[in-house]
Amino acid sequence: MLKILGKSSSINVRKVLWLCAEMEMSYEHEEWGSGYRSTEAPEFVELNPNAMVPVIKDGSLVLWESNTICRYLASRSQRSDLLPADPENRSRVEQWMDWQATELNNAWRFAFMALVRKSPAHNDPQALAISVASWNRHMQMLDAQLEKTGAYAAGPGFTLADVVLGLSTNRWYMTPMERPELPAVQSWFERLSQRPAFMLHGRNGTP
Template sequence: MLKIYGRANSINVRKVLWAADEIGVEYSREDWGRGFRPVSDAEFAEINPLGLIPAIDDDGFSLSESNTIIRYLAGKHGRADLLPLSPQPRATVERWMDWQATDMNNSWFPAFFALVVKSPLPGGQEVVDASIAKWTANMARVEAQLAATGAHICGADFTLADIGIGLAVHRWFSTPLERPDLSAVSAYYERLSLRPAYIPHGRNGLP
């Protein structure tokens, strides 16, 4: 059986949990990370030498990095609807996955930690304001993409790209800040909420 390591309130662990439920993979989960057993423990080093959550053990095969894990799960279980086999559609999905994990995450990090985690950051309000501006600009990019596709990030169909973006959208709506009206993003949020796996791992009351 698949075993997932990491606390369920981590946005990256939630990617893996959501993907596993979309695919229909049976799994168990063990809490590691902030508020639970520290990933600096020697026991966790045996699970993931890189010292990060999420990590998985799939019948003896160990893997880490959330996007890598969900690509692996989609590939193993033959879910070409989530991660296409054809190079160009696949690259489009992976581009959005990688953008979410880099540019999008980097933009919200200071604002989220200041406004939700309540963790003081060097630079104070100036850093928070800059983060909100970058985050808002990135959400405008998501808005433009969704307005163009009319449904999901890469087109009419749900793919792995929607997992990272869908969690980022929930975080956007869950953070106390002044937001512009992004009608396509709002419609997308409601569309994702019709998916049973989004509720426990995405729109679940956790930011």
């Protein structure tokens, strides 16, 4: 059986848990990370040299990086609705997944650490202001995309792009800071909130 390693409050673990719930996929879950078993433990580092969650074990396969795990699980279940088989539509989904992991995540990192985690290492007001502005600017890019599609991040149907971006958007809404009104993002977020799996693992009170 599929095994998921990582604490259930982690934004990246929640991507995987949401997807599994969405696909009604059975799995075993082990809590690893802050407050649980240390990811610095030799047995965990052997699975992921980055010492970060999530990690999955599926038979002999060990896999890390949350977006890659999501791609694998959707492909494993032959869910072409979530990750299209044809190159053109698949690339649209993966484009927004990669944007989430590289551009959007980098934009919010300092602001989240300062405002939510209260990290002493993130107390520079100028750096905070830059991060908030960058985060909001990237969310405006997502708003423009959603206004264009009128539905979901990569087009008319729900895909993996919405899973990874939905978690990031929940974090944006839950971080105590000023943010612009983004009507397309708000409408999309409410559409996501009609999905029980998102309410269980995405919009569940954890930023």
